[in-house]
Amino acid sequence: MATEPRLTKTQELVYEITVSEAMAADVVTVGPDQTMADLRIIMRDNRISGTPVVEDGRLVGMISIEDLINALLNNDIDAPIREKMTTKVECFYADEPLVHTFAKFSKYGHSRYPVLERDGRLAGIITKGNVVQGLLKKLEIEFEITEAKQGSSRRDRPTIRKFFEDVYADEISFTFKYLVAGQNLKGTGKAASELKSALKILGVCPSLLRRIGVATYEAEINLASYTKGGEIRALVEKWGITVEAIDGGPGIPDVELAMQPGYSTAPDWVRELGFGAGMGLVNIKKCSDEMELKSSVPEGTHLTMKFYYTS
Amino acid sequence: MKLKDLVREFGLEVKAGAGLLDRDVTGGYVSDLMSDVLAHAVDGNVWVTLHIHQNIVAVAAHKGLAGIILVQGRQPEKDTVAKAAEEGIPVMVSAFPAFELVGRLYKAGIRGA
Numbered sequence: 001m002a003t004e005p006r007l008t009k010t011q012e013l014v015y016e017i018t019v020s021e022a023m024a025a026d027v028v029t030v031g032p033d034q035t036m037a038d039l040r041i042i043m044r045d046n047r048i049s050g051t052p053v054v055e056d057g058r059l060v061g062m063i064s065i066e067d068l069i070n071a072l073l074n075n076d077i078d079a080p081i082r083e084k085m086t087t088k089v090e091c092f093y094a095d096e097p098l099v100h101t102f103a104k105f106s107k108y109g110h111s112r113y114p115v116l117e118r119d120g121r122l123a124g125i126i127t128k129g130n131v132v133q134g135l136l137k138k139l140e141i142e143f144e145i146t147e148a149k150q151g152s153s154r155r156d157r158p159t160i161r162k163f164f165e166d167v168y169a170d171e172i173s174f175t176f177k178y179l180v181a182g183q184n185l186k187g188t189g190k191a192a193s194e195l196k197s198a199l200k201i202l203g204v205c206p207s208l209l210r211r212i213g214v215a216t217y218e219a220e221i222n223l224a225s226y227t228k229g230g231e232i233r234a235l236v237e238k239w240g241i242t243v244e245a246i247d248g249g250p251g252i253p254d255v256e257l258a259m260q261p262g263y264s265t266a267p268d269w270v271r272e273l274g275f276g277a278g279m280g281l282v283n284i285k286k287c288s289d290e291m292e293l294k295s296s297v298p299e300g301t302h303l304t305m306k307f308y309y310t311s
Numbered sequence: 312m313k314l315k316d317l318v319r320e321f322g323l324e325v326k327a328g329a330g331l332l333d334r335d336v337t338g339g340y341v342s343d344l345m346s347d348v349l350a351h352a353v354d355g356n357v358w359v360t361l362h363i364h365q366n367i368v369a370v371a372a373h374k375g376l377a378g379i380i381l382v383q384g385r386q387p388e389k390d391t392v393a394k395a396a397e398e399g400i401p402v403m404v405s406a407f408p409a410f411e412l413v414g415r416l417y418k419a420g421i422r423g424a
Contacts, residue, residue, distance in 0.1 A: 185364075185366055186365065186390070187365070188366055188369060189366065189369030189370070189372070189373060190369075192373065193369070193372065193373065196373075210375075213373050214349050214350075214373060214374075217349065217369070217370075217373050218346065218349065221345070221346075273345070273362065273364055273366055274343050274344050274345045274360070274362045274366070274367075275344075275345050275346070275366070277344040277345075277346050277347065279344065279346035279347060279350060280346050282346075282350075283346055283349055283350045286350065
């Protein structure tokens with residue numbers, strides 16, 4: 001059952017593809033007035049076992065290695081091809097569907113057929129090998145087209161930027177708010193990962209998502225480790241995304257010092273869990289495009305992170 | 312190399328995510344500081360740590376890590392196993408201390424970052 005659609009596709013192809021798409025257009029031909037001796041050399045040099053006979057661009061017959069052998073046996077090697085060729089020739093038109101060739105190949109058993117334009121000029125020849133190759137090539141092209149389509153649909157997937165281009169209002173924004181409990185690192189990361197999922201649905205690109213995810217997670221860890229609790233707010237606008245972490249105290253006495261890598265006031269219970277190494281704010285700065293940290297004791301701290309759309 | 316190769320090679324005990332061991336391991340990271348891992352581990356890394364609390368799962372999920380290996384036979388907390396199952400993060404346990412385990416992983420072809 002699984003192969004059925006593919007079969008159908010192949011069947012479709014043999015009707016879609018024309019003889020001209022599969023045939024060999026670059027054909028060695030001979031003239032009717034050349035001799036069978038000439039033919040022997042042409043066949044040998046081109047490693048072919050049969051060829052169309054053409055006069056003034058028009059097909060007049062076919063001559064094969066069998067005809068040549070007969071001529072040799074009859075000691076008639078200098079006879080003109082005209083006398084030895086087959087004139088009653090089965091042929092195809094270039095614009096016929098390829099499927100027409102199947103019946104003739106099995107009915108007449110010839111290994112090659114000439115292909116004509118509708119005006120009678122020789123366009124090429126077709127062998128079973130050409131048919132198979134033509135189909136394979138077509139399948140390959142179809143496959144590439146399908147792949148390219150999938151590729152472009154990946155690229156065309158709605159992005160957050162596209163969204164803001166496509167809708168109009170005097171002001172558009174989305175707000176997401178998450179409450180974070182203080183003094184408790186159980187379940188930390190939930191707000192960050194929920195925000196990440198929301199932004200993903202809105203079409204924020206993966207690399208920006210990663211940056212926002214890590215920065216927000218660090219901010220969430222800070223709320224949970226040092227504060228009485230607070231909230232994380234994300235504002236999604238046309239130019240980018242603002243994430244804020246706002247708490248109700250106790251505030252940071254020296255913001256500049258807090259920004260130093262490795263500086264930490266983390267209590268033991270936080271450090272024991274592998275947090276509080278004094279790297280959180282450094283990470284946040286690294287991940288965000290803009291960062292602002294305002295704090296007053298004992299009111300609390302307001303961290304603002306800005307992220308610009310990159311794609 | 313896949314997680315299941317590591318499990319077989321080093322006799323790791325799989326505590327969560329047994330169905331996800333077909334994941335490719337892009338490299339390794341060893342650290343017991345969450346911020347360090349958040350800052351420096353890379354997508355698809357296997358993370359070696361001694362922490363057993365549930366925050367390791369959140370960190371691994373955020374960074375898209377392939378899995379976590381706990382050292383010295385340390386057993387993950389119940390919450391950690393539950394969260395790991397929920398987030399799809401394989402958690403494995405090695406009897407070796409970190410230095411020994413990382414040395415062996417390196418020898419097996421796992422590189423940093």
